[in-house]
Amino acid sequence: MYDFLITGAGPAGLAAAITAAELGRSVIVIEKGKVAGPEPRGESMPQHELFDKLIHPGFLQEISGFTSTSRRFHSSADKKNTLIKIKEPYYFFNWRDLIDPLYEKAAAAGVEFIFGAEVTAVKTAASAGDDDGTATGVYYTKNGKTKELEARAILGCGGRSCPIAAHYGIDTKAAACPTVKYRGRMNTPLPTWFTDLPGEPDLQFFAVLPNSFESVAGFPPAFAYIFPLGDSCIEAGLMLRLSQFEKINNISMPTDRQVMSAWDEAKTSLSGFADFFIDTSTEYEKLTSIQNRRFIENNIMPGGGAVLIGDAVGMVDANGSAGLYYAMSQAVGWSEMLSEAMNTNSEIWSRENCEDYLSRQSKWKFYRYIKRSFKLISFFERIMFRTFGTDKKLNFIWPLISAILKSAS
Ligand SMILES: Cc1cc2nc3c(=O)[nH]c(=O)nc-3n(C[C@H](O)[C@H](O)[C@H](O)COP(=O)(O)OP(=O)(O)OC[C@H]3O[C@@H](n4cnc5c(N)ncnc54)[C@H](O)[C@@H]3O)c2cc1C
Incomplete structure (x- = not known):
């Protein structure tokens, strides 16, 4: 019988494990991959005190090879664009440089791990x-072989296909937006239009309206993005935007193969975007998903005992697909609350306690921010992809879109 049993050694599971172990709790983590965080996901975030606390001060700066303080949004067919300055610099890093130190810290704090399970x-x-x-x-x-383990608290940190959520019939895929994650190396110089841009031309987002691809009829709206990370390296992707999916006519959910066809078409012919792929060697390319379509608020499972955290409930900033900080913050918050309850009260899953946890969670600043972010993005995507969802209309009202983007950043 452990105090904490954590499903998934991603950023949320590792942050929860470090926190609980440092509070003197016994912790076991079960991870299906052979290592913690087997599949690369987010590789950028702004500085937060949380990382100083979880690993050591200055950690994010140490692992980062590139920072960015601006984003440029391109209208459909790249006819207009808007530069957005962001408040805090974003640090870019390699996924393993984030995950490995988190794992090492957890192991040093006495957390047990079962990999390949x-x-x-x-x-x-x-x-x-x-x-x-x-x-x-x-x-x-x-x-x-099937085995079992028991604990006083089960944390569902299994990401977009969390088995704890699935057990209770919660469809985490309803929160998912299919996304292609790509890394490559350019063998040609950066496009001249890009280097000529005023301001700091860092991250580029290209609006893709519903029905934009010839190779896939009825493709939903999306953003194609390029992050030129220096040293000829680029991170890129195609992220479907599905908050309005049920309400836009004549679009349907593409199959995995169709998403990859659309991605290939974007690389060869999406205006502006395709310029980055003229002679670029692919280093990583995989279809995954970003949880930014829904937010599941009631994260304590019926009867108590288990709670969903991080991507499993859509703790992603729907505005910019930043989920690392929110997933880890939520994980730390739950480890602290439950450890405190374990110190004082053996009935940690009483109705009264569960109400108290949810009430405290609802007051966390980042939690309130996430809820607002989902509402805001849904409004923004309604205007952009539904109300003005044609090339002509969207380019006409681009000043309004720019104003919304600036106020949201
Ligand atoms: C392409 C892409 C780009 C992104 N960019 C950013 C970004 O720039 N900045 C940012 O902040 N966020 C970004 N995100 C989001 C961020 O990566 C996620 O929000 C974050 O990884 C969530 O952490 P998590 O621990 O909740 O889930 P995950 O990282 O998905 O971890 C879940 C873990 O659970 C394990 N697991 C799953 N099922 C089981 C099972 N049945 N048994 C045992 N283990 C299991 C998995 O192997 C995995 O290790 C991005 C995501 C994607 C996909």
């Missing part, structure tokens, strides 16, 4: 068929 279901105190009993553990498979 996939959590498949939740064990509850309820009798068979009754799903509302308190979660007391998980079932997982390793080397073809």
Whole structure:
């Protein structure tokens, strides 16, 4: 019987594990990959005290090879563009440079890890068929064998396909926007239009209206983005924007193959964007998803015992797909609250306690920000992709779009 059993050694799971272990709790993490955070995801964020506390002061600056303080948004067909200055510089880094120190810190604090083990279901105190009993553990498979482990608190930090959420029938895919993640090396100089741009021409976002691709009929709205990271290196992607999905006519959810066809078309013919791929060697290219379509507020599972954290509930800044800080902050907050309850009270999942946790969570500053961010992005995408969702209309009202973007940044 552990105090904490954490599903998933991503940024949220690792942050929760470090915090709980440093508060004197016994912690075990089950990760399906062979290492912590097996698949690269977000590789940029602004400085927050949280990282100084979790690892050591100055950590983010140490691992970062590139910073950015501006973004440029391009209208459809790249007819207009707007430079947005952001308040805090964004630090870019390599995923492993973030994950490995988090893992090392957790291991040094006494956290136990089981790698190559996939959590498949939740064990509850309820009798068979009754799903509302308190979660007391998980079932997982390793080397073809099913095993189980018990804990006083189960943290569902399994990201976009969290098995804890799935066990309770929560569709985390409803929060997901398919996204292609790409890294490459340019063998030609940066496009001249890009280097000629006034201001600091760092990150570039290209609006892709509904139905923009010839190779895939009815493709939903999206943003294609390019981050030229120096040393001829680029990070890029195509991120579907689905907050208005049900309300825009004549679009449908593309299959994985269709997303990749649209991506190939973007690389060869999306105005402005394609200039970065003329002679670029691919280093990483994979279809994944960013959780920025919905936000699941009730994250304590029925009956208590388990709570969903990070991407599992859509803790991503829907405005800019920044999820690392929010996922880790939420994880730290829950580890602290539950550790405190374990010190004082054996009934940590009483109705009264659960109400108190949710009430405290709802007051966290970043939590309130995330909720607002989802509302704002939905409004913005309604204007951009629905109300003015044609090339002509969008370019006509671009000054309004620019004003909204500036006020939101
Ligand atoms: C392309 C892309 C770009 C992004 N860019 C940024 C950015 O620039 N800045 C930013 O702040 N955020 C960014 N994000 C978002 C950020 O990466 C996520 O919000 C963050 O990784 C969430 O952390 P998490 O721990 O909740 O989930 P994850 O990082 O998804 O970690 C989940 C972990 O759970 C494990 N797992 C899953 N299922 C099981 C199972 N059944 N059993 C055991 N283990 C399991 C996984 O292997 C994984 O290690 C980006 C995301 C993507 C996809």
